[in-house]
Amino acid sequence: MRQDDSLPRRPDLHFEIAARARGARLIAGVDEAGRGPLAGPVVVAAVMLDENAVPEGLNDSKKLTARRRDALFVEIFINAHVGVAVAPPSIIDRLNIRGATLWAMRQAVRGLGMTPDLALIDGRDVPPGLPCPGEAIIGGDGKSLSIAAASIIAKVVRDRMCPVMDRDQPGYSFSCHKGYGTAAHLQALASVGPSVHHRLSFAPVRALLACP
Secondary structure (H helix, E strand, C coil): CCCCCCCCCCCHHHHHHHHHHCCCEEEEEEECCCCCCECCCEEEEEEEEEECCCCCCCHHHHHHCCCCHHHHHHHHEEEEEEEEEECCCCHHHHHHHHHHHHHHHHHHHHCCCCCCCCCCCCCCCCCCCCCEEEEEECCCCHEEEEHHHHHHHHHHHHHHHHHHHHHHHCCCHHHHHHCCCCCEEEEEHHHCCCCCCCCCCCCHHHHHHHHC
């Protein structure tokens, strides 16, 4: 049956099935959360789904409510192999955000507990030094169920870290904006200055540090 192009696309197992046809057995999806914020870590998750126990309703984390993400987070951990890696601001400032994301992708795949035959990576880049071959898929969190699962894990883990940041460094409202450069966040930065959770290499923060 021909798919109706007017319907919104949902992730499926197309890439996983194609990889299995090429001989891959263990396939991981890899995605990140938190590249854009001015504060907090970038979090990467790697997920190897059991294709006989795929949680119902898996989708790109950005298309799900927080409540649905939380429910799927639990189901994914119960039914899949999961690896998570966190690149803190110190690594982001040292490697830049792209380098820190690629570093965390390697760590997440290595943290799966078993080496996959293939890693499906959301985005344009296959991280160098992966323990397995990789395939980059632009918009992969909306195309591959494995990557969609990884996007949910990464998003929930990072979101849960923000209230901890907030308690550690009150005054920035990290719980509300998750470190993104909202007007309220920028105002707090201008008033209080950067915290230990801020990415000093990011332009709005760097500009404050340059002010006399």
